[in-house]
Every structure is written in C-alpha cells, then in structure tokens.
Amino acid sequence: MEPPKSAMTLLLVVLLLISQMRTSRIPNGTSKGIPFLRQSKPLIPSAQVLRSFGIFDKVATEGNIDRKIEKYIHTLLPSNCEDAQIWSRLAHSDTGGVVGLLIPGIGFKNVFCDVSDEGGNWTVFQRRKTGNVDFFRNWADYVNGFGDFENIWLGLEALHQMTREGDYELKINMITTDEVHLSAKYRNFRIGPGSSNYILSVSGYSGNATDSLMLHNNQPFTTEDADHDAFPSGNCASRCEGAWWYIDCYYTDLNGPRTNDVIGTVWMNMNSPPTNYYLTYSEMKFRRRL
Template structure:
C-alpha cells in the first residue's frame, strides 16, 4: 500500500509539473509578440543554475527542485538551461494592445529604465518595442529602441513618418505625449526630461527628404531644464552628415505651444506661426513638429506663416525650401 501511495504521489507530482509547464508554453504562444530571439533574460549575478539538458521538463525540474530557481529558460537550439532568482522580460510590440497582453505577467518583470540598459545587459537585443520603467517616477512606458544606429541603445522620443498624426497640439498633450510607439510619436516632455536626467545623455536627430537624401546631427549634452518650461540644452554639436547648424538656434529656449507662449517674440506666438509646439526662439530654424506636406507645396493653415510652418530642418539640403519626408529624435546615456 505504501508503495502504491508513493507511486500515486509521484504521478500526481509529475502531472502537476507537466501541467504547469504546459500552461506556460500555451501562455507564451498566446502572446506571440514576444520575439523568440529575446527570451527571458537573467542577469549574471542572479543565475542559480546554468547547464545543458535534454528538454524543457528536465530544465524546469533541475532548476526548481535542486536550485530553488524562481523560473527557468530553455533554449531549444542549444539545449541550454538557465535558472534564475529573478528574470527581466523584454516585450516586443506588434499590436497596439500590448499593454493588456503583458499585464498578467508583470509579477515576473524587473524592468529596465531605458534602451541603453537593455543593450548593456543583453548585447544581442534587436531594434523594437520594449516596456521600460523610468528611473525616478517608476512610470512604465512602451518605447521604440534603436539598437543598430551608431552602436545602438537609443530611445526614440520623436518620429514623423507619413503625416498620420496631428502635431499641432496644446501644452498638456506635448507634456504627456501623443501618437504611438509603432508610428508617428511624441513621447512626452516630462518623460523625455526624466530619461535625459538619469545620466549624461546625447541627442541624435535623423532626417530624410523626398529625394531620399539622409542626414543627421548629434549633440553631446541633452537635457530639458527649468521644470515645466522644458528648456532645451544640447551642448556642443558632436557630429553631423549633410546638415548645417540649425537646432543650435533653439538652445537654452523653453518649449512653446499655441496655448503657452514662452518664445522671445512679444507680438506673436511662434507656435501658431510655425503650426507646431517647439523650442521657439524667434521663431525657429528647425521645425520637426511642423505641418507634414508633400514636396512642391507650401503649408497654408489659418493663423500660420505660409511656407514657414512645414515639417523641415533649415540646415539640411537646401534649408526651409526642402520638405522632410521623415525625421526622428532619440537620446542615449553615455
């Protein structure tokens, strides 16, 4: 009888473990926006077991029963098994519904603070969409990470692609952000400020015109200061390709919107004239948040200055007469 009881207990335990593993596999398949190349990743200081095993079941049993791991990761190609006391999970977005999909797994997540930290801890990370947790406010955000350009580790906070998002917004919208990580985007002044405040940061601007000519410029020291004035500080220009000085005109200037005039012009509001919230001085040479218009046309919007309210960079390939097809702004800790 005792022998039979032991057998029953062993079978029950085996079935329970199998059920847990099985449900986990189904759970991961359900959320197929998680790239297979980015599995659970364990910091080296938290690895409790690492070795080669035959299958996921053996990996789970060894890790949980012999090493008291919180969770384990099995790589089918190499049969490598890693058991850890805490895992970081990086999610890659393929749909706008990512937030409700990842909610059930938050108890497993120890989030990173920006794209640079992801790349530092996981050098094989690919460009894509990740959930991060800001270092000061603990706010979680879905961000677009560029892991390829100039060594990678860039957090994208501005992007124009096709004119699908209206950028003529009030101050509250510019402060909190609008658009989406997978398309046109303004991350939000308060989040950009916090990301840049974490450590010494650099700024990179990339642009493409309608002839597919590309250019970029990089600034050494990027910060937004003076509280909710979000004053632009970019330091010296570190590098550029095909781009003359332009953003430097906006250095040490607070952010102006049509409902919050902080530019240096007393008689008018540059955000209205340029049809964009921006670091307007009097007014601006760079207008990356300006009206998205096709080449050969002139922006004509009520209240705005014709021909000056386009999506453009005055230092790139002909200046204000050249309309931009794409632009992006991103930051990286150095």
C-alpha cells in the same frame, strides 16, 4: 506582527511581474526567456498590473517599505533602452522595437528603442513617418506624449525625467524631399523640468545637416496654448501650426504640419546662402553618452 497591507499588495505585484516575465512568449509561441523588446507589440500586461494596483500612487503617499519594494521592481524591469537592450540579448532579440520601461517619476511607459544605429541603446522620442498623427497639439499632449510609434512624441516630462541625471547625447535622422539623408548629433543633451517649461540644452554638434538646433539652445517649449517663445508679435506655435523650442520663430522645426505628402518640418542649412531642408521623415533619439 503582520506587514502593512500596502506592502503585501506591492509584494504581490512583484510576484506577478516575475511570473509574467518568466511565462511571456514571442508571437510564434516559443519561449525565449524575457522578450522585453518586441517588433510591434508593447508589454501591455505589466502596465495593466501596475495601474490596477495603483502602485505609484501608493509609493508616493506611504512608508519606506513601499519605496523599497518600488526600487526592487525597478531592478526587474529596465528604466532605459540601454538596460532593455541587455535584456533583449538574453531573449535572443536584437531588432529593437517597442519596450516597456519603468521611468523614474512617471511609472510604466511604452517607448521605442533603436538597437541598431551606432551600437544601439537609443530611446526614440520623436518620429514623423506618415501623416496619420496630428502634431499641432496643446501643452498637455506634449507634456504627456502621444502617437503610434511611427509618428510619436514621447512626452516632455518623460524626456526630463530620463535625462535629468547623467550625460546624454542626441541624434537626429532626417530625409529631405530630394531623398537626401541628413543627420545631426549632439554630444550633450538634456531637457529641463516643467518649472523651466522644459528648456532645451544641446551642444557638441557633428553631422552633415549643419548646426541649426544649437540656435534653439536654452529655449523653453511652446505650444499653441502655452506661449514661451521670444516672438514679439504672437505665438510661434500658432503661426507655424506645430510645437517646438521656438525662438522668433525657428531655424529648425520638426513638429510642423504635414501638407502635400511632405512633413511641414524644416531644418535650415546654415551654409552660405542659408536655405531650408524640407523633410519627409524625421527621428529624434537620445542615449546615455558612451
């Protein structure tokens, strides 16, 4: 008996992926194994292969053979930056950069992995470096993600899927208008499902930026077209021209507007008297807790 055509299709995808990984070359043309991590170029061909065969649509609707093959594909490509960093060592690369991950429940997605800060393994999900990307966006954009890796939002659904199982920590790096470098680290980090409006869960603060994000703990996400905040007189996202786990409205807001070469983002210094840190740079990233 011949195997189902869908299974044969998926098997072909596996063989194509293996072929691509074995023949991939870094920009200077010299082969170095499996260079998943790139300084600037994402692993686009594999994404095109997966999409062209509709692999994840097939797995969602067809039988156990397809699911077994999907699981096998997940052993070929990393599903987090920790696995990707192991692959990068095989490829003699430790600089970090854009990497293709197979995220459970989503499929193939290009992300930026930081392999240098405190031992690496970090998945960067928010970065504000220049004013090239508008962060005043709707719910769908924040769920699915947007940006150019210098100014990026990975996506709420990806954050949920990547933190739903296991223990994760969060680190936030910031630079103020006075060029002061700040950091806030949380031992526990998780993003809830869409049914909770991607509620934020953080605890266990350390750092030099004061524990301002903790005041947003257990808050759902709000955008201009999806108001889930506790502000009684309107929508915090519309009022602040951003999107965040607003309360009424914020003690931190890293997705605000950019004006006069300053990201309109704030991290409140909770020392007495409270003042605001205004930022020119922010980066949020998470990893499985060491």
